Amino acid sequence: MSPNLRIALRFLTAKKRAMLMSLSCTVLGVGLFVLTQATTSGFEEFFIKTILGTDGAMRIEDKIQDTLRQMTAGGGSDFQISQRQGLKYIEGVEEPKLIINALKDFSNVSGAAPVLRGSVLVRADFKNESAQVFGISLEEHLKVSDLGRQIVQGDVATFREQPTGALMGRVLADRLQLSTGSTFILEAQGQRMRYTVSAIYETGVADIDKMRVYVHLSEARSLLKKPSGVSFVQVNLFEKDRAPQNSIQIQDVLKHSAKPWQEREKSWLSTFRALRISSAITVSVFTLIAGLAMFNTLAMIVLEKTKDIAILRSMGYERRDITQIFLWQAGIVLAIGAFLGCVVGALSTLGVSYMPLPISGIFKTETFVVSWNIWHYVQAIATAALMVMIASLIPARRAARLEPGDIVRGTAQ
Amino acid sequence: MADSANFALRCDNLHRYLGQDDARVHVLKGVSFEARRGQVYAIVGPSGCGKSTLLYLLGLLDQPDGGEIEINGSKMSNTDDLARTAARGEHIGFVFQFHFLMLEFTALENVMMPMRKLGRLSLPEMTDRAHSLLASVGLGEKTHRLGTQLSGGEQQRVAVARALANQPSIILADEPTGNLDVKNSALVFDLLTRLAKENGQAVVLVTHNPEIAQRCDLTRPMRDGLFV
């Protein structure tokens, strides 16, 4: 053990109670930091999982019209911007087969499925509701969504076998008092067609569960009178985080607008982000207090130990050694506090994950959702370390500046 | 010059003012002094004449307002803190007038403290040396007592042992026998003189005890900031 660390340990035990204050604030700060990050990012990740499982990682829709590009070719950088703004789109994907085939060349694409969407009126025995019909090609769609796992009544197999079957959202089904096996009418473009509820799904996202009715693509084509083309192609990716880069490439190659999930869900994602950051800032107050307490304690120890400082300096201990002795004290308390804080954080995260908390609306869960991520711990420790070490630097440097001559004469200040 | 090699410590025309503004006092008024290896010096004089002030300067714990200090042939006034600190650890053993021990540490740990910093000996060697030093000041039985568990005289003897730890060429002691009974005064003084002779160390001590002063090789009486 280095002599400075040895001295630091002994000084530390001389002021146990004051150090305990700093220690407990560090524990609290680190623990709460971990807990709040675990829950906020838990919900965030759960939300992302839900929307990825419902709407996929990317949507390819609307063909980009070529003509405007040539008009501005040869311009400077300003023109590039105006060119981007001036992009024209033709609604929908006219040749979904070509697009889906071309997507196979992108190594990160794990699946692609055509979807034809349209507004409809759902007529049941008691009530009518406006909704959206999603014409899907089932096997492909199951590869780009969690639809199969979102079924809460009936099963997908029934839908597969029933040409006029439909998958209905839980909220919509409840409103219309429909259950599996009941029939209803979809009305669009002046024509009406009868379908059977094959199964009821629930994503937890209220906007989806009250709006969407999934039918087979061929059925949607005749209902919406669209013999060719689809509204969009839903794409799933192996590495979801690469969606923005992939979408730029895809957009360039396929000449269709490709929207990554990060852009699609921007408002919710930034809400979660703001929540996560603000809770981090809030609980950092505890680490701030830990830092102040450390400042106070060390300043006290410095005052009390001036004679020891003079003795050490007379024996050949350098200013640097004195600084180190005091920084070690802060470091030891910080290390213990960080360790205990992580343990407290992990345990409370575990505890909270069992706490009942029924939520639905933006996703569906019965308990707190937590995320286990080593970075939460790293960030918590880094925040505490920053606060505590900066706070202790001041008294430590002051101690190092004391002149041994002044101390022994009693004129040190 | 062969002569200067024999001087462990020299100072020339030292001046020191203490206090601020109106309370500013000219404490040392041009003190010159030199100490040879293997000799024991006594500085005597009335209370307040500036003995401790001089010793702090010679021990490089304080800086003079004028004059020069030379330790083992190298000039130490006007050097930076790092050089003076290194010289303190290597060449100077200092015993404070008000016996300063680090009270949270045992007698043994106190004596080992300068050795750990210098880092010339292995841990068992340091421990051995600390034990034998404590034995030689009559504290062989109390090596594991904390500073707080030692009497004033015992603390003072630990401080003497500590000053000797790194075998410094210069030992500066501010009333090292002030708190001691006759027997222990003799013990400490004999130890210091023996070391001076055996290891060729220069010993400078401040004392109010005429008997001890008489037994030193040289006595320098001081009055009002000057040697007389």
Ligand SMILES: Nc1ncnc2c1ncn2[C@@H]1O[C@H](COP(=O)(O)OP(=O)(O)OP(=O)(O)O)[C@@H](O)[C@H]1O
């Ligand atoms: N901070 C200070 N401000 C002004 N004067 C001071 C200060 N410290 C000490 N003095 C004065 O300096 C003079 C020398 O003090 P010093 O401690 O060197 O005396 P001393 O010879 O060691 O006395 P003693 O034998 O009592 O230990 C004294 O007159 C004292 O009053």
Ligand SMILES: [Mg+2]
């Ligand atoms: Mg004195």
